[in-house]
Amino acid sequence: MQNYQDVYGDKWQEINKCFACGRNNPIGLKLDIKHKDDICYTTFTPKTEHSGWLNVMHGGLLSTIMDEVMAHWLWGRGIPAMTVEMTTRYLKPVPIGEPIVVTARLQLDRGRMATLEADVTLADGTQVARAVAKYIKTERGLQIESGRSVTDTEAEPEE
Numbered sequence: 001m002q003n004y005q006d007v008y009g010d011k012w013q014e015i016n017k018c019f020a021c022g023r024n025n026p027i028g029l030k031l032d033i034k035h036k037d038d039i040c041y042t043t044f045t046p047k048t049e050h051s052g053w054l055n056v057m058h059g060g061l062l063s064t065i066m067d068e069v070m071a072h073w074l075w076g077r078g079i080p081a082m083t084v085e086m087t088t089r090y091l092k093p094v095p096i097g098e099p100i101v102v103t104a105r106l107q108l109d110r111g112r113m114a115t116l117e118a119d120v121t122l123a124d125g126t127q128v129a130r131a132v133a134k135y136i137k138t139e140r141g142l143q144i145e146s147g148r149s150v151t152d153t154e155a156e157p158e159e
Helices: 004-015 059-075
Strands: 034-036 039-044 081-090 100-110 113-122 127-137 143-145
Touching: 039 059, 059 081, 059 100, 059 113, 059 127
Parallel strands: none
Antiparallel strands: 034 039, 039 100, 081 127, 100 113, 113 127
16 A cells, blocks of 8 residues: 655655644644544544634634545545545534544545545544545645646756
C-alpha cells in the first residue's frame, strides 16, 4: 500500500504541514489516523482553543476532522484524492475536553469518484455528527512544490 512517505521520500518530514494531520504544522491538529479492516479512524479531544460557542467544539473543525479521516481512507489505500463535495449533519454539541472518535468508511466507488461516510461519537457511544463526501481520485493531490504534481511531465521553464 503506497503512503505519503513512498511518494515524497526524504522531503516528507520537511513538508508534512497539513493542518489536520501534519506533524510539522505548529498550529495544526496533528491527528493520528489509523486503518483497521474497512475503516479509518482517529480520536481527538477538543481543547478550549478549538471552541466555537463557550465549551462547545467549533463545527468547522469537526467537519475538517471528518473530511481528513475520509480522505485518509483513500490515501491509506494508495488512492490520492481531493474533496469535491461534503454534506455534514451536526446532531449534538461536542463538549470541550470530551474525547471523540471519528470513523470513516467507503460508501460507493465509481471509477474516478468515491463517496465516503464519516461518523463522530463521544466516548459513551453517543453519535454527535456525520458526513458524506465525494472525492475525485487524482494525482494532483501529490504535490511536491506549490502548483506542481509528481505527475507533471513538462520540464521547468528556462529563464
